[in-house]
Amino acid sequence: MANPTAAMLVIGDEILSGRTKDKNLGFLAERLTEAAIDLREVRIVDDNHKNIVMAVQALSKRWDHVFTSGGIGPTHDDITADAIAAAFAVGIDVRADARALLEHHTGKMGIELNDARLRMARIPDGAVLIDNPVSVAPGFSIENVHVMAGVPAVFQAMVGSVVPTLAGGQPLISRTLRIDLPEGVIAGPLGDIALKHADVAIGSYPFILNGNFGANIVSRCSDRAALDAAVADLMAAFPEAREQ
Amino acid sequence: MANPTAAMLVIGDEILSGRTKDKNLGFLAERLTEAAIDLREVRIVDDNHKNIVMAVQALSKRWDHVFTSGGIGPTHDDITADAIAAAFAVGIDVRADARALLEHHTGKMGIELNDARLRMARIPDGAVLIDNPVSVAPGFSIENVHVMAGVPAVFQAMVGSVVPTLAGGQPLISRTLRIDLPEGVIAGPLGDIALKHADVAIGSYPFILNGNFGANIVSRCSDRAALDAAVADLMAAFPEAREQ
Numbered sequence: 001m002a003n004p005t006a007a008m009l010v011i012g013d014e015i016l017s018g019r020t021k022d023k024n025l026g027f028l029a030e031r032l033t034e035a036a037i038d039l040r041e042v043r044i045v046d047d048n049h050k051n052i053v054m055a056v057q058a059l060s061k062r063w064d065h066v067f068t069s070g071g072i073g074p075t076h077d078d079i080t081a082d083a084i085a086a087a088f089a090v091g092i093d094v095r096a097d098a099r100a101l102l103e104h105h106t107g108k109m110g111i112e113l114n115d116a117r118l119r120m121a122r123i124p125d126g127a128v129l130i131d132n133p134v135s136v137a138p139g140f141s142i143e144n145v146h147v148m149a150g151v152p153a154v155f156q157a158m159v160g161s162v163v164p165t166l167a168g169g170q171p172l173i174s175r176t177l178r179i180d181l182p183e184g185v186i187a188g189p190l191g192d193i194a195l196k197h198a199d200v201a202i203g204s205y206p207f208i209l210n211g212n213f214g215a216n217i218v219s220r221c222s223d224r225a226a227l228d229a230a231v232a233d234l235m236a237a238f239p240e241a242r243e244q
Numbered sequence: 245m246a247n248p249t250a251a252m253l254v255i256g257d258e259i260l261s262g263r264t265k266d267k268n269l270g271f272l273a274e275r276l277t278e279a280a281i282d283l284r285e286v287r288i289v290d291d292n293h294k295n296i297v298m299a300v301q302a303l304s305k306r307w308d309h310v311f312t313s314g315g316i317g318p319t320h321d322d323i324t325a326d327a328i329a330a331a332f333a334v335g336i337d338v339r340a341d342a343r344a345l346l347e348h349h350t351g352k353m354g355i356e357l358n359d360a361r362l363r364m365a366r367i368p369d370g371a372v373l374i375d376n377p378v379s380v381a382p383g384f385s386i387e388n389v390h391v392m393a394g395v396p397a398v399f400q401a402m403v404g405s406v407v408p409t410l411a412g413g414q415p416l417i418s419r420t421l422r423i424d425l426p427e428g429v430i431a432g433p434l435g436d437i438a439l440k441h442a443d444v445a446i447g448s449y450p451f452i453l454n455g456n457f458g459a460n461i462v463s464r465c466s467d468r469a470a471l472d473a474a475v476a477d478l479m480a481a482f483p484e485a486r487e488q
Contacts, residue, residue: 010286013447014449015286016273016283016286017283017464018271018274019462020449021270025288027262033261040289041290042254042260043286043287044286045284047447051284074427075427075435076434076438077438078448111428114432115432116431116432116435117428117431119431150450151450151451154452183318183319184318184355184360184361184364185355186319187317187318187361190319191319194320194321202320203257203258203321204319204320204322205256206317207395208378208395208397218263
């Protein structure tokens with residue numbers, strides 16, 4: 001059976017302007033690979049209600065899971081929760097359980113639960129809260145969409161709360177060979193081997209290091225024997241190959 | 245008049261598996277911001293013909309420019325050029341001008357122009373070549389889609405060949421204030437100021453530094469006086485603010 005599939009939706013002007021470099025995609029990608037859930041698509045959209053709604057609807061229809069990051073804080077430009085509610089045509093309001101979490105936290109810290117902070121307790125109807133061990137204000141899951149914060153420490157904690165609860169597939173095993181030859185030399189024999197071992201996903205990822213061309217050849221398969229057979233053929237064809 | 249808009253399409257399994265961290269988005273985002281072209285959406289898809297075709301068609305209809313990275317090398321998993329031709333329903337074949345570039349280069353280097361290398365001269369009908377000063381094999385532009393390599397050094401060189409040829413808009417000026425207070429404290433006054441200065445785009449980008457919460461408040465506008473007025477109000481409301 002094929003692995004469950006997933007998409008990620010990154011929400012935030014600051015990524016698109018280049019001001020902030022996204023750190024959440026790489027983290028989520030690694031956790032999903034470990035969980036044998038295949039991340040198949042990523043979209044990054046600006047802080048625009050309509051664009052978020054359209055992306056959530058498209059991705060949630062197409063893939064088994066959607067993970068979003070960003071836009072669930074207390075400021076005026078945090079519009080993700082409302083956009084998610086609109087995407088699923090459900091209501092949204094301050095919810096007692098989310099409010100209780102914030103009340104407990106602000107009480108303990110001796111800070112005010114003002115209107116801005118209370119916005120973080122607005123949860124779409126029917127959603128399930130996602131635990132936030134870093135800064136308390138929760139994320140939430142609705143249908144197959146998991147809505148999380150953009151601040152990396154909080155995003156990572158929420159991923160840790162959600163991903164282990166999802167059913168994974170059969171983990172892929174991978175082996176990587178580095179070959180210090182230009183892809184133009186590698187490509188012919190590599191294509192033949194990829195064709196022969198069609199059950200192994202073989203990718204070529206070129207690099208330039210100190211002006212020299214090379215490529216990492218990554219072979220991936222859930223079956224160890226099939227993987228090893230492909231890698232043996234690669235090593236026979238490319239005596240220069242070094243396993244990474 | 246509104247600035248031209250753009251999208252980026254990153255093509256490659258290796259980004260989605262987490263094995264490779266994308267470096268091209270941040271680079272392109274900064275160059276487009278300088279050129280006053282608004283990057284509005286990014287998609288990352290796997291090395292799958294149908295997914296590339298669908299994404300190219302959707303993005304090229306919606307935005308003024310589309311920039312792609314990845315999948316134009318010589319190996320079996322480099323399928324971008326064919327997918328672009330399919331997306332625009334045009335033919336694709338080895339083209340004389342692209343072939344001549346590769347012949348000149350391989351001749352000079354004393355290396356063979358084999359079948360694999362010749363794949364890099366396959367150009368969709370009607371496309372215009374994009375100069376590659378790093379490794380010669382060209383990118384291409386067709387309609388409003390600019391197709392470039394994934395290796396960062398080559399991608400960056402191709403961006404340098406293309407972006408200066410595009411008409412830009414009115415550059416945004418930005419000012420950033422760092423405020424070492426939780427967003428829950430900042431949000432109320434900030435929302436009022438954002439409402440008052442509706443012609444200035446004001447975003448709040450929270451961070452956690454050494455366990456303390458803070459936010460960078462970024463104000464952006466093409467009009468210097470309007471920008472400075474908004475920032476003056478922010479500084480009056482938040483005496484803690486430090487300009488970055």
